[in-house]
Structures are given as structure tokens and as C-alpha cells.
Amino acid sequence: MEETGKAVRYSVKWEQLLSPQRSRESSRKYVRSTDLRSEFEKDYHRIIGSASFRRLQDKTQVFPLDKSDFIRTRLTHSLEVSSLAKSLGQNIGENILAYKKDPEFTPQMKEDICNILQCAGLIHDIGNPPFGHFGETAIREWFRRNLSKLTFHGKLIEDVLTEQMKEDFYHFEGNAQALRLVTKLHFLVDENGMNLTYALLNTIVKYPVPSVGIREDSEDIKEKKMGYYYADEDMFREIQQATGTNGCRHPLTFILEAADDIAYKTADIEDAFIKGFISYYFLLQELEKLENDNKNEKVSFNPAQKLAQLYERGLEKKVRNPEEYAVKNWIVRAQGFLISCATFGFTSNYKEIMEGTYKHDLFYGTFAEELMELLGRMAYQQVFTSRPIYRMEVAEAVMIDYLMDCFVSAIIKYDDPGEELDSIDERMVSFISSNYKNAYHYHAKGKTDVEKLYLRLLLVTDYICGMTDSYAKRLYQELKAIL
Known part of the structure; x- marks a missing residue:
């Protein structure tokens, strides 16, 4: 770090923090184009055109399955966060420029920051399961109850998985799921998901630590929860390297x-x-x-x-x-x-x-x-x-528990040469989105049996997290033959 008048030149520069790099660079990058959008403006259009973003309109913010037009959903919440984040970016960017806090900060960087924050607000909750934050709790608690009972090739799954794999499920987190969803699960063009810029991807990683790095009693906010799964660690490292954050939060x-x-x-x-x-x-x-x-x-x-x-x-x-x-x-x-x-x-x-x-x-x-x-x-x-919310959450937990029971039972045997799916298991697996299954098969290539098992368990949480509140309820009722 070096002094330049009253301003301070930092070791981490905005030019690197605002990296427009993507996993897959456009083949038209060096071809003259009439598209005048910045890379971060392109991110915005990729997001609002995605099915995952549209599903937020039927996901709980606070009141599940509410019939009022006024009460917020994840979609309306995300739009509000997007707007507030952009406003904050404008205020902060203008302050940096006006008070010359950083000699290398430019008006274009201020504009880029606003565009990145606008996009980040739209996708910050995109990985959340149905039924709000209680859905996350229900999934975590299901794994804590069941990984010590389920078996794989005659051994308890809890004894088969590595420590980090287990902790990923015990600390299941919508934030980590958001990174996974936008980088891998939109298997429409190829394995790169939405193929968003690394500056945007790093902005949504609130906790740049793995599940085995959580320190709930830490005074440092970045260590409170998990920011990425073991399955997505390589992507996380690549994003960090491109933006220069080196294990720290992106500003x-x-x-x-x-x-x-x-x-x-x-x-x-x-x-x-x-x-x-x-x-x-x-x-x-x-x-x-x-x-x-x-x-x-x-x-x-x-x-x-x-x-x-x-x-x-x-x-x-x-x-x-x-x-x-x-x-x-x-x-x-x-x-x-x-x-x-x-x-x-x-x-x-x-x-x-x-x-x-x-x-x-x-x-x-x-x-x-x-x-x-x-x-x-x-x-x-x-x-x-309150009692009304508790009543709804108990009902939600019953639905998620049942769906987890059904899908995990089937997925343990899926894609395992030593196991055979029965007729019900085959049908359960068939319900899972082909996009998610394609992503699983791509990333499972060359992996060990244990790694494949871990990825299959993630396949279940991927599918359930992709459900809307209404779909989760309807599927539960259909599987239980509740007409």
C-alpha cells in the first residue's frame, strides 16, 4: 500500500475487483459488434430471462403460500434489494470520486459497480429452497437425522463421506446454493450455467469459507456461514483468483x-x-x-x-x-x-x-x-x-421431509452399477429436471464412487431448491395420493 497525497493506493485494485471474466468467453469477443452493453449489463439480461429468476415469484419471503397481492415474495424482495443495492452503489461510488479516496477509481467503475449490484440483488436469494429460510432449516435437519442411518454399499453414509462433504449437508445454505445454481445448474448451453461475470459471482459470496471453515462465534462476519460447497470449490477459487480477493469478502x-x-x-x-x-x-x-x-x-x-x-x-x-x-x-x-x-x-x-x-x-x-x-x-x-407461522412451518417441514425421504432413497442407487432401481425409484428419478441430471453426469465424470454419491445427494437438494412453494406442495400431495 502506498500513499498518493491524501488518497491511498490499495493492494487490491478496483480494476481487478470488477473483473468481466467469465468461465466461457464469447467467441465474438474480438469481433466488431453492434451490442454496446457492458459485460455487467449483459449479466442483467441473462438473469431476468432465466427460469430460476421467474420461479422466485412463487417462493416465500415470510408468509408461505399467501394469497394477498400485497405480501412480498422472493421475487419482489429481490427486486427491492436490487434497487437498494444500485442506489447504495451510486452513493458510495460518487463519494469515492468526490473525495478522491482512490486515485484509480473512475466514473466508469462507478457505473460498473451499480450494474453489478443491481444484478447481485436479483440473484442473491436465487438458490433458496421453497418455504423461505425455514426450508433451509428443514433440509439441514433432515441430513443431521438421516445420514447416520442411510447406507451405501453396506456402510453408513455418514462414515463414507468426507468431513467436508458431510458438513456441506449439515450446514446446507441458500447462499452456497445460489453460487452453485448460476454457475452449474443452468445446463442449457453448456456446463457453465448462466456464465456470469466473476465480479458478479464474487459479490454474491457472502461467506468466503467452506463448511469446515465456519466459525459461528467468530467476530469476523465472513466466517458465520458456508459460502460454497466442496463440489464448487474449484469455481470459487477461480473467481477469487480473477478478482484478487484471496479469501476475503469482495467489497x-x-x-x-x-x-x-x-x-x-x-x-x-x-x-x-x-x-x-x-x-x-x-x-x-x-x-x-x-x-x-x-x-x-x-x-x-x-x-x-x-x-x-x-x-x-x-x-x-x-x-x-x-x-x-x-x-x-x-x-x-x-x-x-x-x-x-x-x-x-x-x-x-x-x-x-x-x-x-x-x-x-x-x-x-x-x-x-x-x-x-x-x-x-x-x-x-x-x-x-407466532402460532400461525409455527403452524405453517410444521406443515412445510412435513412436506420437505417426505420429499427428501423419497428422492434420497432413489438417488443413492441411481447411476450405481452395483445397484438396481425398483419401479418407484425409477419414477422418482424421472421427476428430476434433465438439466440437473445432465449437470450431475458432466461433473461426475472421472470421480470416485464416494464423490459421485456426494454429487447425487446434491442432485436432490438441487432439485428441491428449484421447486416453488406451490410445486413442492402439489408434488407432496400427488405422491401422498391426496386428491
């Missing part, structure tokens, strides 16, 4: 995570209000407690005061429902405040983020940190631990 990952946090923590409150889990008066009361705890701090946004002002404005305007008017408009104001805080969090910690030594999220140490914690706590206590 844009912090921005994507902040956008995701802003989107879901504010949206959960709005959805909870619409569904009747949280009232205007309860929200005001909780925000007033936060205000009392921080009465000596000078902040530009007073959450409780702003909510009360919006309620009064609703009364003045004689709106039909002033409580709803206040809550919905407060959400917009809160998002604006949180965007400002995240911008400050990135720019004030720029040196550490670029060096890969920053260990926290972008709200750490700001007033926004306590507001975000309060919003998360309210959603957890008033919604996620």
Missing part, C-alpha cells in the same frame, strides 16, 4: 448485504402490519423506547417522532386509514436513513474494506445498528415465533 458484498438487510427488515415490518401481527401503536411504542435509550445522541432521523408526524399528516389529509398511511410512509423514510448510514459505514471504513480486514456489517457502530436490531427483534417476536 461489493458488504453493499449487497446492507441492501438485503434494509429491504427485509423494513419489509417484514410492513408485511407484519398488513397481516395484523404489528399495530401502528405497538411500532410507535417500540420506537419510543429506542429514542429514550439514545436521547443524548444527535441523529438526523428520529424514528418515533417521524412516525407520529406521519400519523398526524394522515389525519390532516383525512386519509381513510391514518395508521396505514403512517407505517407505509415511515418505511420509505427509514429506508432512506438506512441507505445514508450504510453509505457512511462503507466510506468511513474504506481502507479496511479494501484491504479485506473489515469484520462487521456497514451499520456497525452507528445509530442505524440499534434501529436494525429493533426491527429484526420485533419481526422475530411478533411474527416468526
